[in-house]
Amino acid sequence: MEADDDERDRRLYVSAKHAVMESASKPMASSHGMTIVVIFTLIACLGTLVNGMILGYTAATLAELNNTRTGPDGYNLPLSSEYSRTFGTVLRIGALVGSLVAGLLSDWFGRKASIILAALPFIIGWYFITFAHTLPNQDGFITVLEVGQFIVGLGTGWTSICVPVYVAEISPKEWKGFFGSFQQLFSSLGIFLVEILGYITTFKPADFRYYHVSLIAMAIVLVFLCLMLLTKETPRWLLAHHREKEAKAVLFFLRKKREIVDKEFQEMTDIVKPQPNRTLKDKICQFKQQAVFYPVLLVLGVVALQQLTGFTILISYGLIVFQRSNVTQAALVVTFVVGLSQSFFTLLGSFLVDKMGRKILLVIGAIVLAISNILIAISDILTDRQQRNSNFSYMALSGFVLFMIAYSLSWGPVPWVIMAEMNPQSVRGFASGLARALNWLMAGVILYFDRPDNRSSAPYWVFAGFMAISIPFVLILFPETKGQSLESIEKLFRGGCGNIIRNNCRRKSKIKKDDKHVIEHALQETI
Numbered sequence: 001m002e003a004d005d006d007e008r009d010r011r012l013y014v015s016a017k018h019a020v021m022e023s024a025s026k027p028m029a030s031s032h033g034m035t036i037v038v039i040f041t042l043i044a045c046l047g048t049l050v051n052g053m054i055l056g057y058t059a060a061t062l063a064e065l066n067n068t069r070t071g072p073d074g075y076n077l078p079l080s081s082e083y084s085r086t087f088g089t090v091l092r093i094g095a096l097v098g099s100l101v102a103g104l105l106s107d108w109f110g111r112k113a114s115i116i117l118a119a120l121p122f123i124i125g126w127y128f129i130t131f132a133h134t135l136p137n138q139d140g141f142i143t144v145l146e147v148g149q150f151i152v153g154l155g156t157g158w159t160s161i162c163v164p165v166y167v168a169e170i171s172p173k174e175w176k177g178f179f180g181s182f183q184q185l186f187s188s189l190g191i192f193l194v195e196i197l198g199y200i201t202t203f204k205p206a207d208f209r210y211y212h213v214s215l216i217a218m219a220i221v222l223v224f225l226c227l228m229l230l231t232k233e234t235p236r237w238l239l240a241h242h243r244e245k246e247a248k249a250v251l252f253f254l255r256k257k258r259e260i261v262d263k264e265f266q267e268m269t270d271i272v273k274p275q276p277n278r279t280l281k282d283k284i285c286q287f288k289q290q291a292v293f294y295p296v297l298l299v300l301g302v303v304a305l306q307q308l309t310g311f312t313i314l315i316s317y318g319l320i321v322f323q324r325s326n327v328t329q330a331a332l333v334v335t336f337v338v339g340l341s342q343s344f345f346t347l348l349g350s351f352l353v354d355k356m357g358r359k360i361l362l363v364i365g366a367i368v369l370a371i372s373n374i375l376i377a378i379s380d381i382l383t384d385r386q387q388r389n390s391n392f393s394y395m396a397l398s399g400f401v402l403f404m405i406a407y408s409l410s411w412g413p414v415p416w417v418i419m420a421e422m423n424p425q426s427v428r429g430f431a432s433g434l435a436r437a438l439n440w441l442m443a444g445v446i447l448y449f450d451r452p453d454n455r456s457s458a459p460y461w462v463f464a465g466f467m468a469i470s471i472p473f474v475l476i477l478f479p480e481t482k483g484q485s486l487e488s489i490e491k492l493f494r495g496g497c498g499n500i501i502r503n504n505c506r507r508k509s510k511i512k513k514d515d516k517h518v519i520e521h522a523l524q525e526t527i
Helices: 002-025 031-065 081-109 111-117 119-134 138-170 173-180 182-203 210-228 235-240 244-255 258-271 280-288 290-307 311-324 328-355 358-385 390-409 414-422 425-449 458-477 486-494 497-505 513-526
Strands: none
Touching: 031 138, 031 173, 031 182, 031 210, 031 244, 081 111, 081 138, 081 425, 111 119, 111 138, 111 210, 119 138, 119 210, 138 173, 138 182, 138 235, 138 414, 138 425, 173 182, 173 328, 173 414, 173 486, 182 210, 182 328, 235 244, 235 258, 235 425, 244 258, 258 486, 280 290, 280 425, 290 311, 290 414, 290 425, 290 458, 290 486, 311 390, 311 425, 328 358, 328 390, 328 414, 358 390, 358 414, 358 458, 414 425, 414 486, 458 497, 486 497
């Protein structure tokens, strides 16, 4: 039995060795082809910029909404804690529904078409939010505001599925992680932008109000819609829907080098088979296959753990928590600095995800995030005992800054890169919809049950515990997908989850010295 395992391992190694040597000598995509991919990626990620704006909108405008008189007749609007958490939860419910719908539509009608359709709920939802203040009574204002939040949430969930899948399917395999991280980068930029606008609405003259923020978001959506019409459908979706010639033409438009196009198209045709628009029942039946079920299960696990980092609480209620600790002005400064640095570190993470790999970033990030949550929890306990001593309050600020840096480098972008590349082609849109829906569901539940005025440190201890659990989860169950094509990753899971787990748990490699020399030489050539 052990001899059979050794022979199988030897064959797997030889195959991997040939793949490394082949990658060392393969031509890279032309600069013009890369330019097209960059442009299409930036256009698609404008949708996630709007996502970031709506995610930060609640926290950024909450102060003004709590202290304003608005409407043609004028009425007081002190938002209660109950309404504050409902305001954020409604958005997550809309995003959950949007994720499930978009997952199916992107498989049936195409990645590009689905992204374009997402502009519709964005425009309608932001319109409701913008003009809710014109209603003559407070109840109508709140109702329309919540309806607008729900509709915008539909668009948020919609683009959160379609954009990463679209980007993964047009990107060269060497840059898949880099481009895949752009959606998190643009989401961070959207949060930072709305924080700046929220600061203006709260502390500056009343010439600029919260509904002006939503008008700016509407304008960005219209630009996003117009530019998205100029992009192309992904070649993998076209190939899966009996449009081989069009798929190869789009691939050539993206890569510009015939030898690269021929090789990549051959890899695609070996794995991506033309298929009809499957019904929902057909897609669910595919989960009986281990090659489908196992990667989807891993994706669901990693996106669930992303919510259990504690990010949703900190990004939604962070400023309110700091106000309780009597460090409001410092918190405002830190919020802006962190918003800017978060974008920088997300960009840095975009490079590292293809250099260091997905697994190592997640493991290092989990360690730092656990430490950050512990710092915030200890600060909360000590601040209560010492009657809000500012020294302990600044410990919470330090934990917050450390958290945002680590999250931007690891658990922010990497799970979405994994989601887009691990889910099999036949169920990629549907499975990505399930993953995003689970993520939004957990975010909504966490926000609903953890009130803004909750002073307990228990949630941060729980988040730290889950980060500790995530380390063996990633190390043992996940394969490293750095530098692999979508088709290679799908083929890897067809070999069975047992092989992946055994390879991860094996401590000593049985590689001959001459084989080591071959790989080292190939890697040097690649570098």
